[in-house]
Amino acid sequence: MNDLVTIIGRPNVGKSTLFNRLTETRDAITDPTEGTTRDRKYGQALWGGRTFTVIDTGGYATGTEDAFEAVIRKQVELSLEEAGLILFMVDGQTGITDLDENIAQMVRRSGKPVMLIVNKVDTGALEYTTADFYSMGLGEELFGISANNGYGTGDLLDGLVKMLPPKDEEEDKGLPKLAVVGRPNVGKSTLINTLLGEERNIVTDIAGTTRDSVHSHFNSFGFDFEIVDTAGLRKRRKVDDNLEFYSTVRTIKAIDQSDVCLLLLDATQGMEKQDQSIFWHVLDSYRGVVVVVNKWDLVAKDEHTMNTYRAVLEEKMLPFSDVPVIFTSNLTKQRVFKALEAAIHVYHQRGLKIPTSELNEEFLPIVKDQPPPIYKGKSVSIKYITQLPSQVPTFAFYCNLPQYIKEPYKRFLENRFRERYDFSGVPIRLFFRKK
Numbered sequence: 001m002n003d004l005v006t007i008i009g010r011p012n013v014g015k016s017t018l019f020n021r022l023t024e025t026r027d028a029i030t031d032p033t034e035g036t037t038r039d040r041k042y043g044q045a046l047w048g049g050r051t052f053t054v055i056d057t058g059g060y061a062t063g064t065e066d067a068f069e070a071v072i073r074k075q076v077e078l079s080l081e082e083a084g085l086i087l088f089m090v091d092g093q094t095g096i097t098d099l100d101e102n103i104a105q106m107v108r109r110s111g112k113p114v115m116l117i118v119n120k121v122d123t124g125a126l127e128y129t130t131a132d133f134y135s136m137g138l139g140e141e142l143f144g145i146s147a148n149n150g151y152g153t154g155d156l157l158d159g160l161v162k163m164l165p166p167k168d169e170e171e172d173k174g175l176p177k178l179a180v181v182g183r184p185n186v187g188k189s190t191l192i193n194t195l196l197g198e199e200r201n202i203v204t205d206i207a208g209t210t211r212d213s214v215h216s217h218f219n220s221f222g223f224d225f226e227i228v229d230t231a232g233l234r235k236r237r238k239v240d241d242n243l244e245f246y247s248t249v250r251t252i253k254a255i256d257q258s259d260v261c262l263l264l265l266d267a268t269q270g271m272e273k274q275d276q277s278i279f280w281h282v283l284d285s286y287r288g289v290v291v292v293v294n295k296w297d298l299v300a301k302d303e304h305t306m307n308t309y310r311a312v313l314e315e316k317m318l319p320f321s322d323v324p325v326i327f328t329s330n331l332t333k334q335r336v337f338k339a340l341e342a343a344i345h346v347y348h349q350r351g352l353k354i355p356t357s358e359l360n361e362e363f364l365p366i367v368k369d370q371p372p373p374i375y376k377g378k379s380v381s382i383k384y385i386t387q388l389p390s391q392v393p394t395f396a397f398y399c400n401l402p403q404y405i406k407e408p409y410k411r412f413l414e415n416r417f418r419e420r421y422d423f424s425g426v427p428i429r430l431f432f433r434k435k
Contacts, residue, residue, distance in 0.1 A: 007054065018119070022043070042252050082253065085113050177259045183274050195340070252281070266295055290326060293328065346425040384397075
């Protein structure tokens, strides 16, 4: 199952604006200057109960004076290769250009599903500007939208979710899938070689040796799962060659297709900004996570070192600090199997199903004793709680005024869940619906 959605198009058609709208972020820089986007941006989007990953690519161009043109062009081609669905974006105000036609040829050659999106259609009155784009021969339907004001994006998302590959239920019922992720040279390949008892993956002191995601089946000592070694994720500004970009896309896919991620840190460096970025991508993908502090043998220790180190990590992971932290050494094999045990435990807890009667018995007294704060002079009354069918623990609270429940109260309820149930390392979702 490939839920990777790539936005492509020539420069300045609004790709980054659409990315920000789909992911409900402002991660991608938007500017009327052509070529603003050079680094790839990755984000999670949710629509109709379906989560998918969106890639914002640089504007595809030829014959410009931009020194980055060739690199951007190649990386757009690589993102096409990895995508499960292509969003091809054009400008409704300027019409079809020669560059649009060149990109259309690339899309046809890829053989991938494609949605043609005509941007800068700000109102229904401008829908007529989309008609000419049918001549590009990219499907029987196109979508006129305004990425800037949101016009038409609801219909676009409805169509997008329908075109994603269907969820493979058999795949979901198979072996647990663990992904080993982290910055380059923290010991990901060595960890897997230690587990497998063989030199399955190449290990060197050179950061970035692993370029692709390597899958292995582990069936020993009572464990049975699939484990994936991924390329190290670097800071965006360091993703400066096409092979590196290809590795990054593969790693993002490995995270999105896993059940639990083991985030490896270098004990001598701690959790740096790039580690935090990877951590939050895992959580945004609603995957389970275990933090593995590797190279623990290189740290000078006393009886307080581990607790102090853990406290620093938890502060950097806020507000999601309910995560198993295991201190390991690939060299001495210290606690390596404990890290596996933690990952498998997170996998099982991620699938925990709680009876509706138990949820209401546990939480209705809590929300009665500590109801949501009065908002605009109105009281919110929660009457019923149930768990929704999902791969991620997802709970619905039915109430009279769901729009008046704010983030602090949602965090309060999530903390009560974590106190009552063992959801350590498991992201959970809470929804509030009209009774």
